[in-house]
Amino acid sequence: xxEPKNKKGHYISALLIAAATxxxxxxQQVSNPMSSDPTAEQxxxxxxxxxxxxxxxxxxGIGVAQRAKCTxxxxxxxxxxxxxxxxxxxxxxxxxxxxxSAEILPEAKHSxxxxxxxxxxxxxxxSCFQVKGHTDGIGSDAYNDRLxxxxxxxxxxxxxxxxxxxxxxxxxxxxxxxxxxxDNSTEEGRSHNRRVEIxxxxxxx
Numbered sequence: 001x002x003e004p005k006n007k008k009g010h011y012i013s014a015l016l017i018a019a020a021t022x023x024x025x026x027x028q029q030v031s032n033p034m035s036s037d038p039t040a041e042q043x044x045x046x047x048x049x050x051x052x053x054x055x056x057x058x059x060x061g062i063g064v065a066q067r068a069k070c071t072x073x074x075x076x077x078x079x080x081x082x083x084x085x086x087x088x089x090x091x092x093x094x095x096x097x098x099x100x101s102a103e104i105l106p107e108a109k110h111s112x113x114x115x116x117x118x119x120x121x122x123x124x125x126x127s128c129f130q131v132k133g134h135t136d137g138i139g140s141d142a143y144n145d146r147l148x149x150x151x152x153x154x155x156x157x158x159x160x161x162x163x164x165x166x167x168x169x170x171x172x173x174x175x176x177x178x179x180x181x182x183d184n185s186t187e188e189g190r191s192h193n194r195r196v197e198i199x200x201x202x203x204x205x
Contacts (some may be wrong), residue, residue: 020036037094037110043118047200049086049127070128070168083130083171087200095155095196102150104158112155115165115198124200131155132176133195138183141176149174155196171201 028149052106058092097103104112133148133155160167183189 011197028068038092038114040114040121043090043115044121044123046088046090047118047124047127047129047198049200049202070166070171081185085130085199086202087127089197089199091195091197093192093195094139095193096194097151097154100147102147102154104154112158113162114164116159119159119165127200128171128202130171130173130201133172134179134193134195134197136178136190137177137180137192138190139177141178144176145174147174148176151196194201 020166092111092115095108096105097108098105121128131152133150133152135144135148139147148173152174156170156172159165159170177184177193180189180193181195182192184193
């Protein structure tokens with residue numbers, strides 16, 4: 001459901017950048033918010049790999065957009081463990097869904113379109129990404145795991161069908177309510193925890 005308006009609404013709807021860590025269980029530390037309506041260019045800059053595919057610095061062959069060779073298949077229940085983040089983690093708070101549903105709300109489409117343009121760009125064409133769904137703390141672990149997985153898959157489906165992005169470049173994973181970044185005892189905190197994140201991952205060839 002759309003997030004309620006309040007005096008801190010500009011934080012609730014902002015796109016935030018969190019420092020990526022290799023741990024899949026630690027909460028991300030959130031930095032200052034960027035624009036609430038980010039452009040494809042801003043997303044490209046945030047999602048560029050901090051190191052090249054071989055981990056030895058910037059990718060070689062600049063200007064040549066080679067197709068990504070992704071091996072994103074994970075054992076069931078692995079929750080993305082083993083996928084190494086190589087960019088900032090981008091949190092898109094304007095990607096919202098209908099209540100208790102994976103239906104993407106119309107107001108989320110612009111943010112998704114900008115994300116699609118970024119992922120389809122030459123700058124990010126050689127990269128693979130993990131799309132992470134997160135919920136607030138209301139409801140059971142099992143219910144929220146399923147809901148967040150379906151929401152992450154809905155984002156991936158939108159990107160692959162609207163921007164001709166190869167499905168094997170995107171890994172959808174639901175983290176349920178296991179990685180809160182705010183207090184689930186308040187509505188404001190819960191609104192922060194309901195989020196979609198995307199990160200560039202090094203998965204090998």
